[in-house]
Amino acid sequence: MSEMIQAENLTFRYTDFSHTTHLALDGVNLTIPYGQFAAILGRNGSGKSTFAKNCNAIALPSGGRVLVDGIDTMQPDRIWDIRRACSMVFQNPDNQIVATVVEEDVAFGLENMGVPPKEIRRRVNEALRMVGMYEYRMHAPHLLSGGQKQRVAIAGVLAMEPKCIVLDEPTAMLDPRGRADVMHVLHRLHEEKGITIVLITHHMDEAVQAQRVAVLASGHLILDGTPREIFVQTEKLHSLGLTAPQSVQLLEALNRQAHAGLETDALTVEECTDRLEAWLKGGRT
Ligand code: ADP
Ligand code: MG
Numbered sequence: 001m002s003e004m005i006q007a008e009n010l011t012f013r014y015t016d017f018s019h020t021t022h023l024a025l026d027g028v029n030l031t032i033p034y035g036q037f038a039a040i041l042g043r044n045g046s047g048k049s050t051f052a053k054n055c056n057a058i059a060l061p062s063g064g065r066v067l068v069d070g071i072d073t074m075q076p077d078r079i080w081d082i083r084r085a086c087s088m089v090f091q092n093p094d095n096q097i098v099a100t101v102v103e104e105d106v107a108f109g110l111e112n113m114g115v116p117p118k119e120i121r122r123r124v125n126e127a128l129r130m131v132g133m134y135e136y137r138m139h140a141p142h143l144l145s146g147g148q149k150q151r152v153a154i155a156g157v158l159a160m161e162p163k164c165i166v167l168d169e170p171t172a173m174l175d176p177r178g179r180a181d182v183m184h185v186l187h188r189l190h191e192e193k194g195i196t197i198v199l200i201t202h203h204m205d206e207a208v209q210a211q212r213v214a215v216l217a218s219g220h221l222i223l224d225g226t227p228r229e230i231f232v233q234t235e236k237l238h239s240l241g242l243t244a245p246q247s248v249q250l251l252e253a254l255n256r257q258a259h260a261g262l263e264t265d266a267l268t269v270e271e272c273t274d275r276l277e278a279w280l281k282g283g284r285t
Helices: 048-054 076-085 102-113 117-130 146-158 176-193 227-231 234-239 246-258 269-280
Strands: 005-015 021-032 037-041 063-068 086-089 164-168 196-200 212-217 220-225
Touching: 005 048, 021 048, 021 063, 021 212, 021 220, 037 048, 037 176, 048 164, 048 196, 076 086, 086 146, 102 117, 102 146, 117 146, 117 176, 146 164, 146 176, 164 176, 176 196, 212 227, 220 227, 227 234, 234 246, 246 269
Parallel strands: 037 196, 037 212, 086 164, 164 196
Antiparallel strands: 005 021, 005 063, 212 220
């Protein structure tokens, strides 16, 4: 059986105007099964966006190969099948909005695909309900908040009924409320619709919520595991320009300064308070 995304020994080289080449991805093996919620981390320039573009045939491998929904992205006649299976959402919602009314914006891709009007109406309404923007369907997108705009952009790709959505730092330009709303929508799409989510993010608290975390550094896949496996490796993360969640950092500080002897793999505030409570009660777990 095929996987949702299968990158095999993926290499990607940019060539600039002076013909100098830059190796942005160097032998990446990364398989994302159907239905997974995966997060991709890495400092700026590590190759995250280049990987995302290879998941949707916006960029094609210089070496190795990428299969999306079982289709090799090097097959030019299958490009629309690939893009229908795996859609992308980018960082800046303003660059993704094309219409002057929310529901027209969400319908845009479907109209281009020649979907019948009745089916367009059904899909647009459903997509807007899924992202919690149905009441705004007649609004002007440019007057919405960043988080609302990003949810409209997600509705636009959702209306195409993709199996997978790759989001390249979708919350980077949003305030905390907008970020939380977008994350809520992504979890809903994953849980209720079984959509595979590949979330590229700089926010550790978002990565903690994923089922799997992959870390890129200088075009290499450096770490790959569950959030719990990844986020206890604080020194390694630090050397890669990343941080562990604050809950882990707090427990580590207590171990260092108060020799608390605490297990540090607390990924959420609740887990952290449980550890602290047990420690304060004298049970040095
Ligand atoms: P990230 O998304 O992790 O910040 P990118 O995938 O955008 O990283 O970039 C990876 C590397 O490729 C970086 O070193 C970047 O400078 C380089 N790069 C990205 N886009 C281009 C381009 N259009 N031309 C040349 N080099 C590029
Ligand atoms: Mg990027």
